[in-house]
Amino acid sequence: MAHHSRTLASLRVSPGKPALIAARDPGGTLGWDKESAAAGLEEARSRLAQLHQLLWAENKHAVLVVLQGMDTSGKDGVIRHVMTGVDPQGCKVTAFKRPSEEEADHAYLWRIVKALPARGDIGIFNRSHYEDVLIARVRSLVPEKEWRARYDQINTFEKLLVDNGTTVLKFFLHISKEEQKKRLQDRLDDPTKNWKFSMQDLEERKLWDRYMEAYEEALSRCSTPYAPWYIIPSDRKWVRNLAISRIIVETMESLGLEWPRPAFDPKSVVIE
């Protein structure tokens, strides 16, 4: 496990240092091989299911997993392949799309707060408050002064979460522009995937470089000791799934979860 831990730690963006997304290989294998990855994923998923039962029973901590990445980077796939086996009672997924009128009438963190996981739950954010420094910046949805202020606000917000018992893990699913092209083409070619294709994705693709700039600043400024960002090589789905599942498992192992002791003496109870 020590070996894995070192590999996984290399994916973490060191607080206060630049994320250097462009210098990282989205096609890397982390020294793993595809043949043994399936068994590794199965093992991690099974351990995750056990840890989730403990988390649920203990009812002290919440876990929040934030997934960000360009279209086709695999946010939906991670939820399907990594979180399968986790008890759906106690696993709450929220996809943040274009804000509703009611949401847009509130501060950007309002809808985020409403979706936070309860104690005992694993919450998954499919996109998140980071959109408010990503698309909001790239598409100038708010004045620069406003999105510039958000990096510090987000760090403050996440500190509050962590201080109140939520473990926060943030994953950037890093794919190459070439790989995105392949995946978009696949959505066009495969009739069972047509429904996933949106013309809007092509518009976003044109802004690829500006999105990378926005990600670089978000990950550099908002990877903190208490709520780290991980950059996950995601051109290969099996690397992506294995890395994320192992990071979640290792993090939850470190919580020291325990079966709660009863407030009564079980031996003294008689069932009629």
Next chain:
Amino acid sequence: MAHHSRTLASLRVSPGKPALIAARDPGGTLGWDKESAAAGLEEARSRLAQLHQLLWAENKHAVLVVLQGMDTSGKDGVIRHVMTGVDPQGCKVTAFKRPSEEEADHAYLWRIVKALPARGDIGIFNRSHYEDVLIARVRSLVPEKEWRARYDQINTFEKLLVDNGTTVLKFFLHISKEEQKKRLQDRLDDPTKNWKFSMQDLEERKLWDRYMEAYEEALSRCSTPYAPWYIIPSDRKWVRNLAISRIIVETMESLGLEWPRPAFDPKSVVIE
């Protein structure tokens, strides 16, 4: 499959007829054997995951699964064992506990409506609006006149749901009083299960016969052609899981789900 369908159909409470819970065997095996049940469950779960992807892609129907049963009857277990493998994005579980003050200040269906699954989603109710004719009746939480009016209201409410695209399946997890005793004792004896034990469960157990009366009336009056009740023999967990998973699968098969056709010509799209 026809053979299974007949077996499964026998679990359905015929609309307008008495449910006859007491005449049904909670320990029945439905002619299945435990050895092949594991493979059967695996097959049903895998098919369920596929159907859920179609449901999600098509985005026309919602599925609502209502789970009711005495303490230890296996509501949590069904969610964990049957729904595992279903994409947690698009599977929304709501456990209805004692109403909050805000909920109690509203009509009993208010919190139910708020928790309904969206199109494309499978919603699971761990307990439901049926508590409002079960515990509300047994413990006289509201005047008799009030809970008596609810059977018709519930039928009307569920008709509205069905007419607006939600498929409603209701399962009563039928266990014997003896089996409940074993399971409660197990929660006392096994330190990893102590947290599941509640003294309140013993109080409810004392009211077993009155709960069975309340269930008998609820299932008899609210099993409709559009939203049927199924009485699931649940003393054996493997029978319970297999029966429920197969009923959900057969019902979803009957929806005629299809991959949606794109609104554009995929061949005409060029990705830069």
